[in-house]
Amino acid sequence: MNTDGEPNSVCLSDLARTSGGWLAASGPESDVVVSTRIRLARNIVGYPFMSQASDEIRRSLVEAIGRAIPATPQTSDFLFIDVGELDALDAQLLVERQLISRELSISEGPRGVFIGRDEQISIMVNEEDHVRMQILNSGLALQESWETIDSLDDALEEQISFAFDEKLGYLTACPTNVGTGIRVSVMLHLPALRITREIQKVHQAAQKINLAVRGLYGEGSQAMGDFYQISNQVTLGCSEEELLDNLADVLPNILSWERRVRDLLCRDNKSQLEDQISRAMGILTSARSISSEETMHLLSSVRLGVNLGLVSTVDIAKVNELFIHTQPSHLQKISGGPLKTTERNEARARHLRDNLSD
Amino acid sequence: MKKCRRCAKSATLHITEIQDGKAVAVHLCNSCAQEYLDEEAEQVSSAPPEDVSAKLEELMSEDADTDTRCTNCNISFGEFREQGRLGCPTCFEEFRVDLMPLLENIHESATHMGKRPKRSPAQTVDQARLIQIRQRLEDAIDREDYEQAASLRDEIAEIEKTLRPAIQSESDADAAD
Numbered sequence: 001m002n003t004d005g006e007p008n009s010v011c012l013s014d015l016a017r018t019s020g021g022w023l024a025a026s027g028p029e030s031d032v033v034v035s036t037r038i039r040l041a042r043n044i045v046g047y048p049f050m051s052q053a054s055d056e057i058r059r060s061l062v063e064a065i066g067r068a069i070p071a072t073p074q075t076s077d078f079l080f081i082d083v084g085e086l087d088a089l090d091a092q093l094l095v096e097r098q099l100i101s102r103e104l105s106i107s108e109g110p111r112g113v114f115i116g117r118d119e120q121i122s123i124m125v126n127e128e129d130h131v132r133m134q135i136l137n138s139g140l141a142l143q144e145s146w147e148t149i150d151s152l153d154d155a156l157e158e159q160i161s162f163a164f165d166e167k168l169g170y171l172t173a174c175p176t177n178v179g180t181g182i183r184v185s186v187m188l189h190l191p192a193l194r195i196t197r198e199i200q201k202v203h204q205a206a207q208k209i210n211l212a213v214r215g216l217y218g219e220g221s222q223a224m225g226d227f228y229q230i231s232n233q234v235t236l237g238c239s240e241e242e243l244l245d246n247l248a249d250v251l252p253n254i255l256s257w258e259r260r261v262r263d264l265l266c267r268d269n270k271s272q273l274e275d276q277i278s279r280a281m282g283i284l285t286s287a288r289s290i291s292s293e294e295t296m297h298l299l300s301s302v303r304l305g306v307n308l309g310l311v312s313t314v315d316i317a318k319v320n321e322l323f324i325h326t327q328p329s330h331l332q333k334i335s336g337g338p339l340k341t342t343e344r345n346e347a348r349a350r351h352l353r354d355n356l357s358d
Numbered sequence: 359m360k361k362c363r364r365c366a367k368s369a370t371l372h373i374t375e376i377q378d379g380k381a382v383a384v385h386l387c388n389s390c391a392q393e394y395l396d397e398e399a400e401q402v403s404s405a406p407p408e409d410v411s412a413k414l415e416e417l418m419s420e421d422a423d424t425d426t427r428c429t430n431c432n433i434s435f436g437e438f439r440e441q442g443r444l445g446c447p448t449c450f451e452e453f454r455v456d457l458m459p460l461l462e463n464i465h466e467s468a469t470h471m472g473k474r475p476k477r478s479p480a481q482t483v484d485q486a487r488l489i490q491i492r493q494r495l496e497d498a499i500d501r502e503d504y505e506q507a508a509s510l511r512d513e514i515a516e517i518e519k520t521l522r523p524a525i526q527s528e529s530d531a532d533a534a535d
């Protein structure tokens with residue numbers, strides 16, 4: 001575990017140039033499913049929740065968890081990043097990377113994150129709860145993700161006791177997480193359902209079974225780049241397995257729905273679709289200045305094009321990576337320093353040209 | 359169980375609106391309630407800010423005793439409703455009466471059915487499981503799902519069988535005293 005700033009910033013610059021395993025598009029169903037994420041919210045016995053925790057208490061929580069993690073086999077080589085010590089750009093990098101939440105990046109006081117070497121697992125300390133552990137996998141990987149995070153939770157529990165009530169389960173600061181403390185989120189790329197406006201029906205169908213549909217960066221965010229996150233709402237009254245089954249039941253329908261509509265578009269509107277995708281590719285490979293929003297929108301068309309075999313000069317892993325590398329913080333890290341908006345738009349266009357045209 | 363008026367999620371907040379001189383209850387989920395308040399705030403932006411806090415007051419209209427304080431962390435139930443965050447694990451005990459309806463509103467249940475810490479003794483686990491299954495049995499009977507009810511009764515009998523020796527030996531020990 002390392003707590004001084006320097007090695008961290010070295011590591012963060014490396015992060016900006018690589019991409020997390022979850023972007024590899026190596027997982028099942030990765031034409032539609034980008035990633036599967038499971039997070040568990042836990043609090044440590046004998047400490048108040050965050051709203052009542054002084055900096056002193058927050059510090060001792062970081063220390064207590066900082067002792068437990070190296071002593072746990074699964075996490076013994078995890079890297080600690082002191083988020084309180086990071087500058088805004090570095091903290092934002094971790095958010096874009098989905099390794100920490102926005103809330104952790106902007107909150108105050110002693111806090112941090114433990115990150116596994118392959119970025120598959122991250123453990124936030126002093127977010128809304130004392131411990132927020134998450135696993136992020138490429139493609140649809142509900143069962144495998146659950147088994148890994150479940151056994152990590154068990155292993156950590158041998159080192160520290162989590163607040164637990166016989167009737168209410170794991171106790172969390174917000175009543176919406178009480179019980180299992182679990183949030184399972186599957187990130188889907190649904191361009192065809194969005195183009196045909198069928199996406200509304202996905203919202204309705206999901207809500208009927210207590211699942212939420214959100215944009216890329218969670219609560220309240222717009223569906224940028226046609227990415228939608230489907231996740232459970234309820235954490236009390238059903239087991240983790242039941243929640244996973246619930247998702248596993250509904251997802252194949254959404255996936256085959258998206259694929260059916262893609263095929264239909266291909267059959268009935270092929271020239272229009274080809275035109276749209278070629279134009280997207282054209283702008284991305286020739287623009288001299290481009291906003292993040294336009295980039296997301298156009299990359300979404302390219303991603304669809306790759307999946308339909310209409311684009312062959314680039315693969316899904318590369319497109320996934322470009323979605324992340326063109327975000328403001330990654331872009332500035334790759335370019336070597338802070339940039340103003342206009343400079344950022346130019347750097348983004350340059351990065352896209354370099355990576356898409358060969 | 360009320361659904362949110364705007365998005366069909368479970369409503370967690372209930373606002374009383376005055377429309378044409380009549381009080382109308384508006385049921386909203388957390389996120390829609392926040393939007394609703396923001397819109398209201400914009401509409402009355404010329405009015406003094408008290409209007410918004412008055413609305414927040416109304417949000418906590420459920421007749422909980424907002425002055426009750428957690429003996430462990432000292433936050434009041436009112437403070438919890440304002441922040442939406444509890445102060446410590448003991449809050450769940452201290453505010454149990456007021457929290458239970460809230461939890462049932464959010465989750466449509468107030469009984470944990472998921473994993474348990476491995477270190478808790480087996481017997482406690484079984485006893486808690488018994489409570490859960492009994493609750494599911496009640497639900498099944500309510501739904502007139504007698505097939506499910508029968509299999510749950512069997513499950514209860516199974517668990518009771520494993521618990522009995524322990525209960526027996528305890529009362530034996532009492533008798534010996």
Ligand SMILES: [Zn+2]
Pocket residue numbers: 362363364365366367386387388389390391
């Ligand atoms: Zn709503």
Ligand SMILES: [Zn+2]
Pocket residue numbers: 428429430431432433444445446447448449450
């Ligand atoms: Zn408390």
